[in-house]
Amino acid sequence: MTITSVRTDVAALARDVVKIYGRGETAVRALDGATLSIPAGRFTAVMGPSGSGKSTLMHAMAGLDTVDEGQVLIGDTDLGRLSERQRTLLRRDHVGFVFQSFNLVPTLTAAENIVLPLTLAGRRADQAWIDEIVAMLGLGDRLRHRPAEMSGGQQQRVAVARALAARPRIVFADEPTGNLDSRAGEALLGFLRHAAHELGQTIVMVTHDANAAAYADQVAHFADGRVAGVTRNEEK
Amino acid sequence: MWHLIIRNTVARRGRLALTLLAVLLGVTFVTGSLVLTDTSQRLLDDQFRTAAAGVDLTVRDAVAFDSAMGVEVERDPLPAEVVDRVRAVPGVAAATPVVRGQGLIGVGGKTIVPAGPSLLLSWEPAPVGPFTLRAGRAPVAEGEVVIDAATARRHRIGLGAEVTVRAERTERLRVVGLAGFGPGEGLPETTVALVTLPAAQRLLALGGNSSEVAVVAADGTDVRRLRSAVSAALGSGYEVSSSRDVAAASAAAAKTQISSLQVMLLALAAAALLVGAFLIANTFSIVVTQRTRELAVLRAAGATGGQVTRSVLGEALLVGLAASAAGTGLGVACAAGLRDLAGVFGMTLPDGGLVVTSRTFVAAFVVGVGVTVLSAFGPARRAAAVAPVEAMRRSSADHLSGRAGWGRTVAGAVLTALGAAGLSIVLAGPGSVVVLGEAAVSTVVGLALLGPAVTPGLVRLLGRPLGVAGVPGRLARESAARSPRRTSATALALAFGLALVSFTTVLGTSIKESTARSYTETITADYVVESARNEMLGGLPVHVYHHVSELPQVAVASRLRYGHWKDGQSVEALTAVDPVTLPRVTSLHMVAGRLDAVAGGGVVLAANVAKERNLKVGDTLAMTFSRTGVQRLPVVGLLRDRDAQALSTGYVISLDTYERNYREDVDASVFVKVAGGVSGADAKKAIERALADAPTAQVRDQAAAVAGRNATIDQVLGLVSVLLMLTVLIALMGITNTLALSIIERTRELGLLRAVGMTGAQMRRMIRGEAALVAALAIVAGVGLGVAFAAGTVTALGRTTETTLTVPVGPLLLVVAVAALAGLLAGLLPARRAARLDVLTAIATS
Incomplete structure (x- = not known):
């Protein structure tokens, strides 16, 4: 069953995060005291101009990168206390990803790509759940195809399916529609919102596109390495 | 343009490093082989030239040929009156009789047995004698000897010491002087004893005769005219040669072994370079693929296709030049190591200053640069085919995998099929070794073309x-x-190396096993006495046979001799036997005629020799002997091939016939049957006691005799295997290189895998798995090819000699295990690099 009730607990939290690239005079404070709370079961967009640090924050919250100061939590887990290997396992088991492009392993079929994190973990896929996602994303007739045989929109939908397959605590999407035409992009955004609202999946999307951000429940505005403000979108 | 090429090459040095190393190793091998063999040949030339430096003409007994298979023939001695007749010729300043022979030096009850000859010479001061005193004085009286300084130093023999010299007679002599040879202290792997002429004649039982007469021309005399004059004075029974020609001929004879070594080394170097060529072509192909965007930008900016091709070839040229320069230097440095390696496997080469000729430099650079540029030619042409519009496209490594073209696949299939057909024809019967060689080339080229088409299927099957x-x-x-x-290119390179290794292993083992089988089945003697020195003709002094045959513990002793003869230009070997005693120590099967008929001066042929020459009992065979010229011998019998092989040659004559036609007086083997009622151990002890005065003689049982016969094969096999490892090593570098390059190409994909949760350990396992899979593909193809063609070769050989296929499972499994392990090792470095990829940089790479 899907969870439809409104949940108020926090899926992930970044508190006073500082990330510095380089040293001495050339040092750049990519994150400068960024604080962001991701509500569970919601679709959150992180918006800002390029270079504002939004992707850096996403990488830190997803356990792809470490921070120099501050704290990052996924659920109750403090990422700062994890080793490289533990962060890899956390990503595998509790985080889903959708990147702008090159989301799929070219040698695997769509179906194999979807269950990749599960097979890497040596876990069995919950077939009913997979079927549900596949049906929702309209990928039923594409499962045996390889990425090269699919359109960009189809590839991104397979990436979304993979992100959802392991029922992660949180899905991060980094400009997921950046390479898609507007129709395919709108469809994908619709799927993401549907996943949040109907399946209760927590989703964080990084984008610089205001139209894309409009699909989210709340939008965090990023500037100069910190969150300048959060706005709530009204239900469409 | 060149500016850009150099900048590009330097920028990509990481990716080209292994390519450079592969070319470098190949060039090192070529240079090392050439330097080593040039050095050895120069040293031999110098040696013989020094020996003849002060003499103008050399008078010897006339022979039909000087040397055979690297061994100089022995000539009849010259009577003393020849010296007087030479002296009487106008223009002769001096004519000196010289005696040369073999004499073992013994000191403190121990005999010195060098790997080379033990020379016994009559002392002559310069200019006739090539030796110069380093200490003491010349021998002037009976009982005095001068030995070479090198032997003296090695065995701590000082002036005044007593040594024994063992030739036809044995004498105790006092060392009165130490001599050097040219700039050296002696001759390589040789002992030299110099005594007065009468002492040398007595030790070698020559009476008043000499081995040769050294002639020095009077000042102002034309040597060529003098040669004719001396020749006319002596008649046709004697041979008058320019001493320089004699030296050149002797050097040429001594160099035959080195030439075959050179051919072998260069063939192995070629194999290493061929494997290197695969690696180079692969690297450049990958680099060009990875640079598609960049090349397209160049094309869009106005570069012509020719310029793009030249830019890639230019990079290859730079790599080739750098590798050749480094490889030449390293090769010169390695030549001495190669000599030591050959020494370990029993091939003694003279030691001395290295000779680096300009030819070596030219060969190294032509080979190094040539192989690199030729291998890069295909990728360079493909680079020119990149369309400018590719610059605008988003590149993904996906569509650049290089599927096989139809034409290529068909050509590959046809060639492979032809190769397989050739091999089947040989295996089925009629094909020759030549057919087999063509089949091998056809198969290798065919597989190289066919590879891309069949690899996916094979990989999925093996994987x-x-x-x-x-x-x-x-x-x-x-x-x-x-x-x-x-x-397929990566795997084929390794497969080629492994095919050569398995081929030599199977072929060597088959020959050894066949030799062992025919020997043990034919020779029924209890013991065999043979020389430990492994000389071409055996080298067992005659008295060994006499001592052994007189022992009461011995029922019968039968001896064997070898000799060379010529059939037109080709040199053949024959075996001389005692037809009365031989049947008592062997089990011979005559196909036709009788063995004892050789006593009448005839020859018995191996059945296959008779077939090849179309001869039957009653026909005659013309044989040219060095001493007696052309002799027509009646064919009196045909011997089963296996038995002929046990006797080492396809031609058997009697010892009496041998004595009439040869001056050589050494036995090869003495077969011994122990007398009834005497235990083997007692008989062996008795024989060993009787051999006390023959330090090089060894008593061998059947196993030891077989091992002795196979020693040469073992040596060659060992050296070839070790050197083939270099080829395998280069091929493994190919695996490492290809994987490392493909990791660069797959950065995004690997980053993605890491992002979605693949652990570092899983990633390492994945890359190592890929390396192991390539190795497995190579093992299947390589060992398969090697064994198949070894089987073909054995079958082809089996028609002329008794050879049957033996597949040595243990050694082949070892080859497989080593290759598999090496494949895993080849994957280690790329695997580590892949696991260390920074996830963020990887997914950010466009």
Whole structure:
């Protein structure tokens, strides 16, 4: 069953995060005291101009990168206390990803790509759940195809399916529609919102596109390495 | 343009490093081989030239040929009156009789047995004698000897010491002087004893005769005219030669072994370079693929296709030049090591200053640069085909995998089929070794062309077990199958090396096993006495046979001799036997005629020799002997091939016939049957006691005799195997290189895998799996090819000699295990690099 009730607990939290690239005079404070709370079961967009640090924050919250100061939590887990290997396992088991492009392993079929994190973990896929996602994303007739045989929109939908397959605590999407035409992009955004609202999946999307951000429940505005403000979108 | 090429090459030095190393190793091998063999040949030339430096003409007994198979023939001695007749010729300033022979030096009850000859010479001061005193004085009286300084130093023999010299007679002599040879202290692997002429004549039982007469021309005399004059004075029974020609001929004879070594080394170097060529072509092909965008930008900016081709070839040229320069230097440095390696496997080469000729430099650079540029030619042409519009496209490594073209696949299939057909013809019967060689070339070229088409299927088949390792295993299999051209080139390079290793292993083992089988089945003697020195003709002094045959513990002793003869230009060997005693120590099967008929001066042929020459009992065979010229011998019998092989040659004559036609007086083997009622151990002890005055003689049982016969094969096999390892090493570098390059290409994909949760360990396993899979493909193809063609070769050989196929399972499994392990090792470095990829940089790479 899907969870439809409104949940108020926090899926992930970044508190006073500082990330510095380089040293001495050339040092750049990519994150400068960024604080962001991701509500569970919601679709959150992180918006800002390029270079504002939004992707850096996403990488830190997803356990792809470490921070120099501050704290990052996924659920109750403090990422700062994890080793490289533990962060890899956390990503595998509790985080889903959708990147702008090159989301799929070219040698695997769509179906194999979807269950990749599960097979890497040596876990069995919950077939009913997979079927549900596949049906929702309209990928039923594409499962045996390889990425090269699919359109960009189809590839991104397979990436979304993979992100959802392991029922992660949180899905991060980094400009997921950046390479898609507007129709395919709108469809994908619709799927993401549907996943949040109907399946209760927590989703964080990084984008610089205001139209894309409009699909989210709340939008965090990023500037100069910190969150300048959060706005709530009204239900469409 | 060159500016850009150099900048590009330097910028990509990491990716080109292994290519450079592969070319470098190949060039090192070529240079090392050339330097080593040039040095050895120069040293031999110098040696013989020094020996003849002060003499103008040499008078010897006339022979039909000087040397055979690297051994100089022995000539009849010259009577003393020849010296007087030479002296009487106007223009002769001096004519000196010289005696040369073999004499072992003994000191403190121990005999010195060098790997080379033990020379016994009559002392002559310069200019006739080549030796110069380093200490003491010349021998002037009976009982005095001068030995070479090198032997004296090695065995701590000082002036005044007593040594024994063992020739036809044995004498105790006092060392009165130490001599050097040219700039050296002696001759390589040789002992030299110099005594007065009468002492030398007595030790060698020559009476008043001499081995040769050294002639010095009077000042102002034309040597060529003098030669004719001396020749006319002596008649046709004697041979008058310019001493320089004699030296050249002797050097040439001594160099035959080195020439065959050179051919072998260069063939192995060629194999290493061929494997290197695969690696180079692969590297450049990958680099060009990875640079598609960049090349397209160049084209868009106005570069012509020719310029793009030249830019890639220019890079290859730079790599080739750098590798050749480094390889030449390293090769010169390695030449001495190569000599030591050959020494370990029993091939003694003279030691001395290295000779680096300009030819070596030219060969090294032509080979190094040539192989690199030629290998890069295909990729360079492909680079020119990149359309400018590619610059605008988003590049993905996906569509660049290089599927096989139809024409290529068909050509490959046809050539492979032709090769297989050739091999089948040989295996089925009628084909010769030549057919086999053509089939091998056709198969290798065919497989190289066919590779990309069949690789995906083979990889998925062989990679089945990898599925057990979960996703990393499956991904490894799929990425190997994804780039068929790359995978097949990498695997074929290793397969080629492994094919050569398995081929030599199977062929060597088959020959050894066949020799052992025919020997043990034919020779029924209890013991065999043979020389430990492994000389071409055996080298057992005659008295060994006499001592052994007189022992009461010995029922019968029968001896064997070898000799060379010529049939037109080709040199053949024959075996001389005692037809009365031989049947008592062997089990011979005559196909026709009788063995004892050789006593009448005839020859018995091996059955296959008779067939080849179309001869039957009653026909005659014309044989040219060095001493007696052309002799027509009646064919009196045909011997079963296996038995002829046990006697080492396809021609058997009697010892009496041998004595009439040869001056050589050494036995090869003495077969011994122990007398009834005497235990083997007692008989052996008795024989060993009787051999006390023959330090080089060894009593061998059957196993030891077989081992002695196979020693040469073991040596060659050992040296070839060790050197082939270099080829395998280069091929393994190919695996490392290809994987490392494909990791660069797959950065995004690997980053993605890490992002979605593949652990570092899983990633390492995946890359290592891919390396192991390529190695497995190479093992299957290489060992298969090697064994198949070894089987073909054995079959072809089996028609002229008794050879049957023996597949040595143990050694082949060892080859497989080593190759598999090496494949895993080859994957270690790329695997580590892949696991260390920074996830963020990887997914950010465009």
